[in-house]
Amino acid sequence: MFPICFILFFLFLSTSNAAVQDFCVGDPMGPESPAGYSCKPVTKVTIDDFVFSGLGIPGNTTNIINAAVTPAFAAQFPGVNGLGISAARLDLAPGGVIPMHTHPGASELLIVARGRITSGFISSANNVYYKTLKKGDSIVLPQGLLHFQVNAAKIHSVAFVSFSSPVPGLQILDFALFANNLPSLLVEKTTFLDDAQVKKLKAVLGGTG
Numbered sequence: 355m356f357p358i359c360f361i362l363f364f365l366f367l368s369t370s371n372a373a374v375q376d377f378c379v380g381d382p383m384g385p386e387s388p389a390g391y392s393c394k395p396v397t398k399v400t401i402d403d404f405v406f407s408g409l410g411i412p413g414n415t416t417n418i419i420n421a422a423v424t425p426a427f428a429a430q431f432p433g434v435n436g437l438g439i440s441a442a443r444l445d446l447a448p449g450g451v452i453p454m455h456t457h458p459g460a461s462e463l464l465i466v467a468r469g470r471i472t473s474g475f476i477s478s479a480n481n482v483y484y485k486t487l488k489k490g491d492s493i494v495l496p497q498g499l500l501h502f503q504v505n506a507a508k509i510h511s512v513a514f515v516s517f518s519s520p521v522p523g524l525q526i527l528d529f530a531l532f533a534n535n536l537p538s539l540l541v542e543k544t545t546f547l548d549d550a551q552v553k554k555l556k557a558v559l560g561g562t563g
C-alpha cells in the first residue's frame with residue numbers, strides 16, 4: 355500500500371491537469387494572430403459565447419449571385435476561436451451561385467438541407483470532381499482547392515457547411531481577377547482574355563483600371 359501522502363500527491367497531479375486551457379473565446383477587440391484572436395478573460399465568458407443563432411436566418415440573396423453566405427467564423431462566433439472548427443449557411447435562390455472560390459485555411463464539409471445543389475472542386479492536377487446533391491447529401495471540399503456551388507433546383511436551396519478552421523478565409527476567383535484595380539492590361543496578359551471581356555467583367559464586378 356502507498357502511504358497516504360503519495361496518494362494525495364497523485365491526486366494533486368491529476369487535479370492540476372484541470373489547469374489545461376479548455377477554450378479561448380475570441381476577443382474581437384484584441385489582437386489577431388495566425389493562431390486566432392487573443393482570449394477573452396474566463397471571468398467574462400458566458401454561454402452566449404458558445405451559442406450562435408445566425409445560421410437559422412436566411413441570408414439576403416438579392417444580389418448579383420442570387421446567393422448568400424452567412425459565416426459563423428471566429429469573428430462572428432467567438433466560441434470557435436482556437437478550436438479548429440467553424441460553420442456557415444449557404445442560401446441559393448433559383449439561379450443562385452457561389453462563384454468559384456477557395457478557403458486557403460480550411461477543408462469544407464457541405465450538407466444540403468433543402469433543394470438540390472451542384473457542387474465540386476478542381477484539384478491542383480486540374481482534375482474535376484462535381485455532382486448534383488440532394489437534401490441530406492454531403493460533399494467534402496479539400497483545403498485550398500477552387501470549388502463552387504450552383505442551385506440545381508427551381509426552389510430556394512439551403513446548405514450548412516463546416517470548416518476545419520475557425521478562420522477559413524474566402525477568396526472568390528472572379529472578384530480576385532475583376533473586382534480590384536489591377537490594370538486591365540495585366541489582367542489581359544495573365545488571363546489570356548481580351549480587352550473587351552476584361553472591361554465588361556470589371557464593370558459588372560466593380561473593378562477599376
Ligand SMILES: *[C@@H]1O[C@H](CO)[C@@H](O)[C@H](O)[C@H]1NC(C)=O
Nearest residue numbers: 412413414415416417418422
Ligand atoms: C436585401 O438586399 C437588397 C440589396 O442590397 C436590399 O435592397 C433589400 O432591402 C434587402 N432585403 C432585406 C430583407 O434585408
